[in-house]
Amino acid sequence: MWRQFAPAFRMMLFFTVLVGLVYPGLVTALSQALFHNQANGTLVEIRGRAVGSSLIGQNFTQPEYFHPRPSAAGSDGYDASASGASNYGSTNQKLIDRVKASVDQFRKENPDYQGPVPADLVTASGSGLDPDISAASAEAQAARVAKARGLTVDKVRQLIARHTKARTLGFLGEPRVNVLEINLALDRHFPAPR
Amino acid sequence: MTANGVLYILVFFLVLLALTKPLGLYMANLFEGKRTFLHPLLRPLERLVYRLTGVREDSEQRWTQYAASVIAFSLVGFLFVYIIQRLQGFLLLNPMGFSTGHAPGNATAMTPDLAFNTAVSFMTNTNWQSYGGETTLSYFVQMAALTVQNFVSAAAGIAVAIALIRGFARKQANSIGNFWVDLTRATVYVLLPLAFVFALFLCARGVPQTLKAYQKVTTIEGAAQTIAVGPVASQESIKMLGTNGGGFFNTNSAHPFENPTPLTNFTEILAILIISSGLTYTFGRMVGDTRQGWAVFAAMAFLFFAGVFICYPSEQAGNPQLARLGVATAATRTQPGGNMEGKEVRFGIASSALWATATTDASNGSVNSMHDSYTPLGGLIPMFNLQTDEVIFGGVGSGLYGILLYAIVGVFIAGLMVGRTPEYLGKKIEQKEVKMAMVAIIATAFVILVFTAMSMVARFAKNGYWNPPGPAIANLNNSGPHGLSEILYAYSSGAENNGSAFAGINVNTPWYNLTLGLAMLIGRFGFILPALAIAGSLAAKKKVPTTNGTLPTHGALFVGLLVGVIVVIGALTFFPALSLGPLVEHLVMREGRLFSSLLSVAPGFSPACAPMHRGAAWMLGIWS
Numbered sequence: 022m023w024r025q026f027a028p029a030f031r032m033m034l035f036f037t038v039l040v041g042l043v044y045p046g047l048v049t050a051l052s053q054a055l056f057h058n059q060a061n062g063t064l065v066e067i068r069g070r071a072v073g074s075s076l077i078g079q080n081f082t083q084p085e086y087f088h089p090r091p092s093a094a095g096s097d098g099y100d101a102s103a104s105g106a107s108n109y110g111s112t113n114q115k116l117i118d119r120v121k122a123s124v125d126q127f128r129k130e131n132p133d134y135q136g137p138v139p140a141d142l143v144t145a146s147g148s149g150l151d152p153d154i155s156a157a158s159a160e161a162q163a164a165r166v167a168k169a170r171g172l173t174v175d176k177v178r179q180l181i182a183r184h185t186k187a188r189t190l191g192f193l194g195e196p197r198v199n200v201l202e203i204n205l206a207l208d209r210h211f212p213a214p215r
Numbered sequence: 216m217t218a219n220g221v222l223y224i225l226v227f228f229l230v231l232l233a234l235t236k237p238l239g240l241y242m243a244n245l246f247e248g249k250r251t252f253l254h255p256l257l258r259p260l261e262r263l264v265y266r267l268t269g270v271r272e273d274s275e276q277r278w279t280q281y282a283a284s285v286i287a288f289s290l291v292g293f294l295f296v297y298i299i300q301r302l303q304g305f306l307l308l309n310p311m312g313f314s315t316g317h318a319p320g321n322a323t324a325m326t327p328d329l330a331f332n333t334a335v336s337f338m339t340n341t342n343w344q345s346y347g348g349e350t351t352l353s354y355f356v357q358m359a360a361l362t363v364q365n366f367v368s369a370a371a372g373i374a375v376a377i378a379l380i381r382g383f384a385r386k387q388a389n390s391i392g393n394f395w396v397d398l399t400r401a402t403v404y405v406l407l408p409l410a411f412v413f414a415l416f417l418c419a420r421g422v423p424q425t426l427k428a429y430q431k432v433t434t435i436e437g438a439a440q441t442i443a444v445g446p447v448a449s450q451e452s453i454k455m456l457g458t459n460g461g462g463f464f465n466t467n468s469a470h471p472f473e474n475p476t477p478l479t480n481f482t483e484i485l486a487i488l489i490i491s492s493g494l495t496y497t498f499g500r501m502v503g504d505t506r507q508g509w510a511v512f513a514a515m516a517f518l519f520f521a522g523v524f525i526c527y528p529s530e531q532a533g534n535p536q537l538a539r540l541g542v543a544t545a546a547t548r549t550q551p552g553g554n555m556e557g558k559e560v561r562f563g564i565a566s567s568a569l570w571a572t573a574t575t576d577a578s579n580g581s582v583n584s585m586h587d588s589y590t591p592l593g594g595l596i597p598m599f600n601l602q603t604d605e606v607i608f609g610g611v612g613s614g615l616y617g618i619l620l621y622a623i624v625g626v627f628i629a630g631l632m633v634g635r636t637p638e639y640l641g642k643k644i645e646q647k648e649v650k651m652a653m654v655a656i657i658a659t660a661f662v663i664l665v666f667t668a669m670s671m672v673a674r675f676a677k678n679g680y681w682n683p684p685g686p687a688i689a690n691l692n693n694s695g696p697h698g699l700s701e702i703l704y705a706y707s708s709g710a711e712n713n714g715s716a717f718a719g720i721n722v723n724t725p726w727y728n729l730t731l732g733l734a735m736l737i738g739r740f741g742f743i744l745p746a747l748a749i750a751g752s753l754a755a756k757k758k759v760p761t762t763n764g765t766l767p768t769h770g771a772l773f774v775g776l777l778v779g780v781i782v783v784i785g786a787l788t789f790f791p792a793l794s795l796g797p798l799v800e801h802l803v804m805r806e807g808r809l810f811s812s813l814l815s816v817a818p819g820f821s822p823a824c825a826p827m828h829r830g831a832a833w834m835l836g837i838w839s
Contacts, residue, residue: 025280025287028395031268033291033367036402040366041359044407045424045449048414052424052448055415060424062444062472064432071432074442076421076471079434086435090560094466095321102429102441103321103350104466106557108587108719110697111534112804114811116556116588124540137543140533144556147469147567147584153560157543157550192222194477195551195563204435 065201073201077101078152081204084130085169085213087154087162089200090141091123094149107145120144133164153197156185170211180206216528217546220565224523227569228516230485231492235512238489239496245404246377246397247501257403264399275390278751281378282744284394285371289338289739292364296334299360300325300352309353310428319441323351323723332728337364339739340372340459340610342580342714343731345723347465349443354426361461362450366410369457369490370401372612375743376494377401379616380501382750383640386758391750401612405490406457413452413486421475424448447472455486458610460580460714468570468583469559480562480583484570487579491608494615502640506769511618514777518607519576522596527568529593530554535805554593557585568593575600578610580714587692587701587717591801594700595793597715601707603785604659604742610712616746618777620652622768623749625780627652629766638765641758648752651745658741660788662710662734667703667792673726682726690727692719695810696803700796709734 052060064071073079078089080099092098093107109116123143142158163177170177184203188194207213244251265272276284299306303325304314312318314325323329323346336343337360348357374397381391418424423444430442447463451473454461468474474483492512499508531553533544546552551563558567567584574581575597586597600607606618622639627649630637637644673687683689691698697717704717709731716722722731767773 022283022287025284026291028268028270029284029287029291032264032270032288032395032398033295033363035264035267036367037295037359037363040402040407040453041363044411045358045362045446048411048418048449049424049426049446051415052418056418056424059421060418060448061427062423062425062430062442063421063475064430064442071430073432073434073440074430076475077440077442078471079436079440080438081436083436099440100321102319102443103347104443104464104470105347106466106469106585106588106718108585108692108717109556110587110594110693110700110717110719110800111536111554111556111590112695112697112800112808112810113693114809117536117540117809120537120542120556121540124542137541139550140537140542140544140552140555141550141560143542144537144554144558146555147557147559147582148464148466148471150466150471151559151561152471155550155560157547160549188219189477192219192226193481194561194566196549197560201435208435 065205067205075199075201076152078150079201081200084165086204086207087159087166087198087200090151090154091119091143091145092149092151093145099150101150105149106147131162131165133168134161136161152199152201154200156181156196156198159185159198159203166207170207170213172211176211180210216531217565220527220531223565224527224569227481227484228519231488234489235492235496238493239508240500242405242493242497243500245400246497251404253404253408257408261399261403264403268395270393270395270399272393272396274393276393277389278378278391278747278754281391281394282747285375285743285747286740288367288371288394288398292367293334293338296337296360296364297330300330300333300356301327303353303356306353306355308355308358308426310426311353313351313353319350321350323347325351328725328728329723332732335732335735336714337361337459337461338368339712339735340368340457340578340613341709341712341735341739342454342459342461343709343716343735344461344714345728345731348463349445349465354445357450357463358446362453365450365453365457365459365461366402366406367398369459369611370398370406372610373401373405373490373494374398374612375746376612376615379619379746379750380498382753383642384502385754387756388754391747391754406453409456410449410453413456413482414448416482417451417479418448420479421472422448422451422479423472444472452486454581455483455579456490458487458491458577458579460574462581468581469585474583477561477566480566480570484566484573487573487577487581488608490611491577491614494612498615504769507640510769510774511622511777513774514781515607515618517774517778518603518781519572522572522576522600522607523569526572526593526596527565529590530568531564532590534590536807536809554588554590557588559584571597572600574715575713576605576607576609578605578613578712578714580708582715585718586704586715587719591697591797591804594717595797598700598704598707598797599785599789599793601704601711601713602660602663602789603781604656605711605713606781613712613742617742620655620742620746620749621781622777623648623652624656624784625773625776626766626768628780629776635764638759639768641761642753642756643759648749651749655742655745656784659710659738662737663703663706664792666706666730666734670702670706670727670730671699675726680725682724687726690721690724692721693810696796696800697810700800703792703796705731706734710738712738
C-alpha cells in the first residue's frame with residue numbers, strides 16, 4: 022500500500038496543475054475574450070454607472086416600480102454576496118406567518134387588484150436572488166405602477182407583454198418578466214413624477 | 216401537472232436515451248485501449264501524464280493493488296484540499312481576503328472541522344457543503360482544490376466501475392486493470408473535453424468566469440449591492456458532469472450565476488445523468504452483450520420515472536396552507552403555481568422537481584431549488600433516492616458499481632427461490648460476492664440510521680467543543696416531523712455521497728462536520744472496497760456456459776427483479792424512519808397542523824463528557 026503513495030502524490034500534483042490551474046485559466050482567458058460581458062456578471066450600466074446585473078435580483082419597494090419576490094439572501098434580502106433560501110418546510114409556522122405578512126402587504130399596496138395572489142410573488146426563491154417574477158405577478162402590480170406614474174393600466178400591460186420572456190424553444194422553463202429590465206424600461210419610457 | 220411539464224420530462228428522457236449509446240461506446244473503446252477520435256488531440260497529454268508520474272501504461276494490478284491505489288490517491292487528495300483550505304489566507308487569488316484581516320463581515324471562518332468536512336466531502340465525490348461558497352472560499356481554493364477533486368474523484372469512480380466490469384468480462388485472470396491508467400483516461404478523454412466545452416457554453420449563457428473581486432453596484436433605488444462573481448463556469452461544468460454537485464455559491468444551481476436560463480437548466484440536468492447513463496452501455500459492450508447494459512438502463516429508467524412522477528405532482532399541488540391564505544397555487548398560462556417556496560421563476564415546478572429527482576438518482580447533490588422547502592411527499596422522493604444507494608443512473612461510476620452489487624443480490628435471491636447457484640454474466644455468484652454486496656448495502660444504512668438517532672438525542676454541555684450547548688436538534692430550522700427529516704436527509708446525503716441537503720439545518724459545528732465526514736468516508740469506501748473485492752474474485756473465475764436453468768439477465772423478468780430488490784431493501788430499511796418524517800408530515804399538513812417550537816427533548820447522551828474512544832458506549836446509551 023505505501024508504495025502507492027509516490028504515484029498518488031505525483032498524480033495529484035499533476036492534476037492540480039492541469040485541471041486546477043491550466044483548465045480554469047484557459048476557460049477564463051477564452052471567456053473574457055469571447056463573452057466579456059457575461060464573464061464579468063452581465064452588469065447593466067446607466068450612463069456609465071453599474072446599477073446591477075440583469076441576472077441578479079435587486080430589491081424594489083417604491084410603488085412606481087414592479088416589486089420582486091421576497092428574498093432570504095443575507096440579513097435584509099437580495100444580498101448578492103450571500104445567496105440564501107428560507108429553507109422553511111411546508112408545515113413550518115414561520116413560513117405561513119411570513120407568507121401571510123407578504124399577502125397582507127401586497128393587498129395593502131395593490132387595493133385595485135382583486136384576484137388571488139400569484140404563488141411566486143409571496144414565496145421566497147431558492148437563491149434569494151431570483152431576477153424574475155411571473156407574468157401574472159407583474160399583471161397583479163400593473164394598476165399600482167400605472168397609478169404611481171400617472172399612466173393608463175393598458176400602457177403598463179403593453180410594457181409587461183413586451184417584457185414577458187416566453188419559454189425557450191416553446192417548452193423549456195416558464196414565461197417570466199425580468200424585474201430590473203422592466204423597471205429600467207419604465208424609467209426610460211415613462212419617467213415617474215417626482 | 217401541466218402538459219408542458221410532462222413534455223419537458225419526456226423530452227429530457229429521450230435526449231438522455233439518445234446520448235447513452237454514443238457516449239457509452241466511446242467510453243467502452245477508451246477503456247478497452249482502442250483509439251478514439253480524440254486520440255490525435257489528447258494522446259500526447261496522456262503520455263505526458265505517464266512520463267511525469269512514472270506510471271507504466273501496460274502494467275496490470277491485482278484487486279488489492281488497485282484498491283490500495285484508490286485509497287492512497289484519495290488520502291493524498293484529502294490532504295491537498297485540507298491544507299490548501301487552511302492556508303487560503305496566505306495564498307494567491309483571494310481578492311475578497313477570506314481567512315485574513317480584510318475578510319468581509321459576513322465571512323465564515325475556515326475552522327479545522329470545516330476544512331476536514333469539506334476535504335472529505337470533495338474527495339469522496341459527495342460535495343456536501345457546510346459553508347456558503349461566496350462567503351468562505353478564495354478563488355484559489357475553488358479552483359486548485361475543489362475543481363481538481365471534482366475531476367479526479369469522479370474519474371476514480373469511473374475507474375472502479377470499469378474495474379468491476381472487467382471482473383465480469385475477464386476469465387481466470389488475476390488482474391483487473393491499472394488504476395492510474397483508468398484514472399488518467401477518465402480525466403483526460405472523458406471529463407476534461409466535456410467540461411471544457413460545457414464551461415464555454417455556460418459562460419456564453421451568462422455564468423461568470425473572472426478572477427476579479429466581487430462587483431459593487433448601486434441599485435436603482437440607491438442601495439449598495441455587492442455581487443459575488445468568480446471563476447464559476449469552469450467549476451460549474453465539471454460539478455454537473457462529475458456528479459459532484461458542490462456549488463460555487465451557497466444556493467448552488469438555484470443561483471442565477473450558476474444556472475442563468477432555462478436552457479442552461481436543461482443542459483445541466485442532462486449533464487448530471489449523461490455519463491452514468493452512458494456507462495450502462497459501456498458495461499454491456501465490455502461484457503460482450505449490450506442487452507445486459509440496456510437491462511440495467513431499463514431498471515434505472517423505471518425508477519427514474521417513478522420518482523419524477525411522484526415528486527412533480529406533489530410539488531405542483533402545492534401547500535394547502537398557502538391556498539387558504541388566498542394564494543393562487545394552480546398553474547395558469549401566466550404563472551407556475553404550485554409550491555414555489557425555494558424555487559426560481561425561470562425554472563418553475565416541473566424542471567425543479569425533475570432536477571431534485573435526477574440529482575438524487577445520481578450522487579450529484581446540486582440543487583436548483585431548495586429540497587428543505589418541498590412538500591412532504593415531494594421531499595420524500597429525493598430522500599428515498601439517496602437511501603436506495605443512488606443506483607438510479609447514480610454517480611459517475613458509483614451508480615454502475617452500486618447497481619451491479621444490487622444485481623448480485625438480485626440473482627442471489629432468485630437463486631434461493633429455485634435452489635440453484637446463481638450466475639450473473641456467466642460468472643457463478645458465490646458466498647464471497649454476496650457477502651461483499653451486503654456489506655456495502657448494510658454499512659451505509661447503518662451509518663445513516665445510527666448517526667440520525669444519535670443526533671436526535673444528543674445533548675451538549677456548556678463550553679463544549681462539539682456543538683453549542685443544548686440538544687443537537689437545536690441546530691434545526693424546522694420543527695416537528697420536518698426536523699427529523701432534516702437530520703435524516705443530512706446523514707443520508709453524507710453516507711450516500713450525494714451532497715444535497717434539507718439545508719435549513721446548521722451543520723457547521725464540529726459534531727455535524729465530523730460525523731458527516733465519517734459518514735461520507737464509510738459510504739464511499741464501504742462501496743468501493745467491496746466492489747473491487749468482487750471484481751478480483753469474479754475475474755479469477757471461469758465462465759460457466761448458459762443452460763436452460765440460467766436466469767436470463769437481459770429480459771423484463773430480471774429488470775423487475777432488480778427494481779424489486781432495490782425498492783424492497785430501501786423500503787424495509789428506511790420505512791420506519793420515513794414514516795416518522797415525511798409521511799407523517801404529509802398527513803398533518805393536510806390537517807392544517809403547523810409546528811413552531813422544538814419538541815422537548817428527552818435526556819440523551821452527552822458527547823462533551825464522553826471521550827471519542829468510548830464511541831461504542833455512546834451507541835449503547837441511545838438504547839438504554
